[in-house]
Amino acid sequence: MNDHSTLAGLGFRRLALIATAMGAVAVGAFAIGVLSIRRLAVRRLVIEGADIKSLNIRDLRVGRLRAAEVTVSGSLKLPEPPSDAPL
DSSP states (O other): OOHHHHHHHHHHHHHHHHHHHHHHHHHHHHHHHHHHOOOOOOOOOOSOOOOOOOOOSSOOSOOOOOOOOOOOOSOOOOOOHHHHOOO
16 A cells, blocks of 8 residues: 555656646746737727826827826927918
């Protein structure tokens, strides 16, 4: 009986070692993939509610923005309208 439990223990250890090695390979592959991504495009983002204390964005392009209230601390530059645009 003792030999059978020892063999079962070795089998479990071997299985655990293989699973750990596979997990390490998967984590490493994910890390390499993340490091190789230089630009990530987000096609659509839906946020039902958010409370953000601070947010810094270096370059942001927005096609349409609807806001109930906007507070600007510092300077705000708006682009010049085209010369042929109606007033």
